[in-house]
Amino acid sequence: MRATAGAGVAALGLGAGVSGSAVGQASGVGNLSEFQELSVSSDNRIVNEDGETFVMRGVNIPDPKRLERTKHLRGKSGEQLLDMVTSNESGWYPRVVRVPAQPQDIGEHPMGHTGPEYEPGELESPDVVADDRRKMRPSQPVAFTEDQLQDYLENYYDPIVERCAERGVYCIVDFHRHWHEQPPGDPSLSDAAAENHLPYNSPYTNYWARNTYSGSQVEFTEDDPGSWGHVDQAWIDAHGYGQTQGDTPYNYEYWQVNEELLEEAIMFWEAAAERYGDMDHVIFEPYNEPTSPGIWGPVEGCGADKQHGLWRTFQDDFMGPILDTIRQYYDGLLLVGVPGWCQSLQGLHWRDFNQAGYDNIAVTWHNYAGHDVSQMHNWFNDTNYQSPDGVEADTGQSLDDPYLEPPNSVDDPDCWGWEGYEAAGLQEAMDHHPVAVTEFGWVDNTDVAHWLRGSTTGLGTTNEYGIPFFDALEEDDRISWVAWVADVRWHPTMFEYPDGPNEGDVADSLENQNFYDPDFEDLPAPCPDLPCEWEILDGEDSGAYIKDRLEVYADDSVPMGLDLVTDDGSNDDSGGNGGNGTPGEPQDTTGDGLYNDITGSGSTTTSDVTEFFDGFTDEYSDPEYFDFTGNGEVTTSDVVELFESI
DSSP: OOOOHHHHHHHTTOSTTOOSOTTTTOOOOOOGGGOOOOEEOTTSOEEOTTSOBOOOEEEEOOOHHHHHHTHHHHSOOHHHHHHHHTOGGGTOOOSEEEEEEOHHHHTTOSOOOSOOOOOTTOOOOTTTTTTOGGGOOOOOSSOSOHHHHHHHIIIIIHHHHHHHHHTTOEEEEEEOOOOOOOOOOOTTTOTTGGGOOOOTTOTTOOOSEEEOOBOSSOBOBTTBOOOOHHHHHHHHHHTTOOSOBTTBOGGGSOEEEOHHHHHHHHHHHHHHHHHHTTOTTEEEESOSOOOSSOOOSOSSSHHHHTTHHHHHHIIIIIIHHHHHHHHTTOOSOEEEOOTTTTOOOTHHHHOOTTTTTOOSEEEEEEEETTSHHHHTTOTTOOSSOOOOTTHHHHHOSOSTTTOOOOOSOTTOTTOOOOOHHHHSSOTTGGGTSOEEEEEEEOOOOTTSOHHHHOSSTTTTSIIIIIHHHHHHHTTOTTEEEEESOOSSSSSSOSEEOTTSOOHHHHHHHSGGGOTTSSOGGGSOOSOSSSOOOOEEOOTTSSHHHHHHHHHHTTTTTOOSOOOOBOTTSOBOOSOOTTOSSOOOOOBOSSSSSSOOBTTOSSSOOHHHHHHHHHHTTTTTOOHHHHOSSOSSSOOHHHHHHHHHHO
C-alpha cells in the first residue's frame, strides 16, 4: 500500500481518533480455553466477562460445504483457507471469522445469487429466464430436511467451528438466508417498480412477510402483494388507488410473515443453537439478510409512521420466534439483522430490541461501495434528512422531491418515506445497540455487480471507498467489522487463483449450474494436490488493505488473551508483533543503526508504525535509534518515513 507522506498516517488510522496504544491494551498471552462469553454493556458496547470493551474485527469465508465440494476447483479446503487467514506468522490477525451456512448448500440446490440484472425496459417472465444463471430462482423454503441439516453440521460445519477455536478466533455462526423480489416488473409505473412486485409465491421471491389488506379499493393477495414502503405507494398511485384509509396508510398495517421461511430458520437454530450454544468462542447471527419488505425512510414523520406496523411485525412475529428458539440454548451475544438487506436501521428509534424484550443484542449493518450512502461517503447519516450538498451535482436531479420536510399529514402524495442517499446509513443506531458490520467490501472490477464495485468509475477502490470507510468505522468502539470475503470466487473477492477457471466457464460446465448434481470426481479440478497458492488482491482492490487493517488493530480493544498461531498451527508465545504478550525489544534489522523493527517481531510491518506513532514522544524518542529523517529529532515525520519505507 502506497500513499503520499501526508496521507500515509491518516491511511493507517493514526490520526486524532486513535486513543491508547494499539499494542499496550492486550492483557497477556492466553490459551485456547480462555475465550470469554461476550455480552452487551449498558452503554452499548460488546464486552467480555470482565466488562471490558471488545471490538470484533475479522473476515468472512464461504459456506463450508461449498468449500469442501469445490476445494479442487478453488485450490483450498475450508480448513486450509481458515488456517491461511488466521496465520499470525503470515501477517493475519482476525479476532472473528464469520461462517455462512447457506440453505442452498445445506439442501444441495443450484448456486445461489442475490438476483438478476435486467436492462432498462426488459420485461421477461420467470418462465423465460429459468435457465439463465444471472436470473435464476432461489431455493424456496423449507430448502432442506432435518437429515440434510444434521449431515451438514456434523460433516462440514463442525470442523470449521472447532478449527476456529484451535486458531484462537471467535466463530460467527451465520444462518445465511437472503433473496430479494427482483424483476420482472414494469419500469413505466415508477423508477422502482422494475425491481419489485413479483407475486409473493413466485419462485423468484423470498419475502419474509406479505401485506394482507383487503378493502374496497384494493386487495393484496399472494399474487399481488404489498411490499416495500416507497414502492407500494408508487404502485398504488399508478393504479389509481387511494393513499390512505383513516389516519394511517392502510397498506402498512396488515402483515403476515412467511411461515415456511420462519419454519426453515427455526429448524436450523433448533439444531445449531443446541449444538454450539455452550461454546464460549461461538457467536450467533440468526438471519443474514431479511430482505423484503424492507424498512426504509426517515426516522420521524409520515414516511416513518407508515412503517411502524411492519417493524413490529418483524420484531414480534418473525425475528422474535427465531430469537426465542436460540435463547433456549444460548444467552450470549446475538448479531441481529434487520429488513432491507441489513442496510437501514431506522426501526431501532421506534422500538429497539431491548424494548421488545431481548438483551445482549448487537444489530448488523451491511454496506458496499456501490450503495448510495457510499457514493456520498454518508455512512454516518443522521436522522433529520437534510440533504448533503453534493447529491444534486452527483445525480443531476432536483432535490425538491422527495427531499421534503416530513409532512404532518399523510395526505401529502410526496410522503413515500424513501431516499437512498439518506435512508441506508447507520442512523445513530449505536445509541440503541452495538453495531456489527458483518458484510462490506469492494473490488475495482467493472465486470462485478455495480453495488459491490461502486456505481461510477473510482467509487469501488481502496482510496475512494476502503480508506474513508475504515476511517469512519474506527471512529466509534461501539462498531465492529467483518469484511466480505476471503475467497477467490465469491464477490467482492479478496484473493485470486491464477490457475483456476473463471466463473462463467465453471457454470457452463455444470448440469443445472449446480455443484451438487455431478459426481465429485466430475467437477472442475485445476488443483488436484491441495493446497494451491492464492494471490492476495492489492492496490485498489480490498484484500491487502483489509489484511493490513487487521494487523494495525490486532490488539486494539481486544482485552482477553487469544492465542496467536503460526502456519503449522502451533501456539506462538514469542510475544512481539500483534502479540497478546509483551512486545519484543526494538531492533535494527537493516544494519543502519536505526530501530526499524519497533515491536521486535523480526520484520517491519504497519504494526511497527502504529507502535512508533503511539510512543515517539516517550519510549521511542531517542534520535540515535529513531531519527529516520536524519534531522536530529524524533517527530511525526519519522513515523511517516518509517511507514513509507514499507
